[in-house]
Structure formats: C-alpha cells, structure tokens
Amino acid sequence: MNQKDILKEKSFSFAIKAVALYKYLQEEKREFIISKQFLRSGTSVGANIREAKNAQSPKDFVHKLHIAQKECDESLYWLELMSATNYIGLQEYEKVACEASEILRIIKSSILTVKQKMK
Template sequence: MSESIVGKKSFEFAVDIVNFYKKITTEKREFVLSKQLLRSGTSVGANIREALNAQSKMDFIHKLSISQKECDETVYWLELLFATDYISKEEFENLKNKALEILKMIRSIIITTKSKNS
C-alpha cells in the first residue's frame, strides 16, 4: 500500500479540517455542520491507519472502504458549508481538492488490492 503517501496526506488533511473547524466555530459560530465535517474529515486518516493493522486482505479492503465513504461524506459537508456561505470559495476549493486527491488514492489502492486478491 502507498501508506506513506496516502497516510501522510490524510493526516495533513485531518489537521487542515481541525484548524478549519476551530476557525468556523470561532468566527462564524457554526457548530452543527462543522461538527459533522470534523468527524468525517478526521475519520479518513484514522481508518487508513486501521487498515494497516488489518487481519486479512478483506479486512484491509473493508477499512479502506470505510475511509473512502468518510472522505466522500467530507466532500458533501464541504459542499453544504459552501452552498450556505459558511466557507469561502478559496477555502472550499482547497479542502475539496485535497479530499478528492485522497479519495482517488484510496479508490486506486482498493482496486489494486482487489485485483491482486482474485
């Protein structure tokens, strides 16, 4: 697995999400949508880390699949925050692009692992 790359990027993304959460709750006083973003955005890397300790290839794929879903959910919350004017276009595009990059990496790892599993 390209853990060093996807693991590093997902951790950096989680740090960005935590910092954005602190900003939006302080400056915009938004607590509901931002909490959902915080949970899903930090879960991406946590599930990638769990995948490293998987007990089997199927467990590995399962953990990465959860990470994939959390990453896609994070994009949803970013889109909703942008659509409701809680996040600037620049912040939105920056975070969304990082999430989509990680999402593509996760999907690629899952596909590669499944093809080797056959």
Template sequence: MGKSILKDKSFAFAKSVVSLYQLLVTERKEFVMSKQLLRSGTSVGAMIREAQNAESKMDFVHKLSIAQKECDEACYWLELLFETGYLEQHLTHEISGKADEIIRMIKSAILTTKSNLTNKE
C-alpha cells in the same frame, strides 16, 4: 513498514479540517455542520491507520472503503458549508482538492488489492 503517502496525506487533511473547524466555530459561529465535518474529516486518517493493521486483505479493503466513504462525506459537508455561506470558495476548493486526491488514492489501493486477490485464486 515504509512511509505511506496516503497516511501522510490523510493526516495533513485531518489537520486542515481541524483548523477549518476552529475557524467555523470561533469566527463563523457555526456548530452543527462543522462538527459533522470534523468527525468525518478526521476519521479518514484513522481508518487508513486501521487498514494498515488489518487482519486480512479483505479487512484491509473494508477499512479503506470506510475511509473513502468518510472522505466523501467530508466533501458533502464542505459543499454544504459553502452553499450556505459559511465558507469561501477558495477554502472549499483547497480542502476539497485534498479530499479528492485522497479518494483517488484509496480507490487505487482498493482496486490493486482486489486485483491481487483475484489473481491469487
């Protein structure tokens, strides 16, 4: 299988989330929301990897849908961490921007796959 831009971007996003988690825990002493961000932010790439090994096109769509939801949840935690004073605006926007790009790519992949399924019927 060729190189996957979505796989690479989601992995880079996960690395950013891990770094941010380390900052939040060690310097900001925030342990609850940061853990939620870590969980949702790192599961995006894991679900995209699972989607690559899907048993069917519908399974592929399902796994990508879960990845999209996890990415959106990570955005929620980023926003909440910003609004409660744990994150600066530049960090929030930087990582949220990566998440938004991944969400757009996932949506596109889902729409293309669903369209291809419909055209085959």
C-alpha cells in the same frame, strides 16, 4: 515512498485542516452543527487508513479502506454544503476539497489494486 505512506501522510494533513476549519467555524462563524459533522468525517478518514494499515487480512484491509472512502466522500459533502451556505469561501472550499478528492482517488486506486491481487 509507497502509496500507503503517501495516503497516510495526506490523510493526516487533511485531518489537521479539518480541525483548523472546525475551530475557525466555531470561533469566527459561530457554526456548531455542520462543522462538527465535517470534523468527525474529516478526521475519520486518516483513522480508518491507519486501521487498514494494521488489517488482519487483505479483505479486512479493503473493508477499512471502504470506510475511509465513505468518510472522505462525506467530508466532501459537508465542504460543499459549507460553501453553498457561505460558511466558507470558494477559495477555501477549492483548496480543502481538492485535497479530499485526491485522497479519495488514492483510496479507490488502493482498493482496486488489492482486490485485483486477491483474485
């Protein structure tokens, strides 16, 4: 399995976790603002990775991955905020943030690899 497929699978798994966490925060914590922001950024990561897979050029591929990178980093911000405000516990934060951080590292690595090949 190549790095693009791993990234596709991991980002889809992350999106599923984002939806589940959103539902939990809505139903159990009655939190509607931060959870919606997290849902949007968390599901956008995989959507942009999918778009990158169908890029028209290496430059377009890198551009789409940059967007995914920004969305992934934003997701980490919302997770940190939810943890700091006690909407989620430390264990839940660490589990989801670890996954987001891993996806972020893979995205950055993919961007660097493609940029080096473009030179």
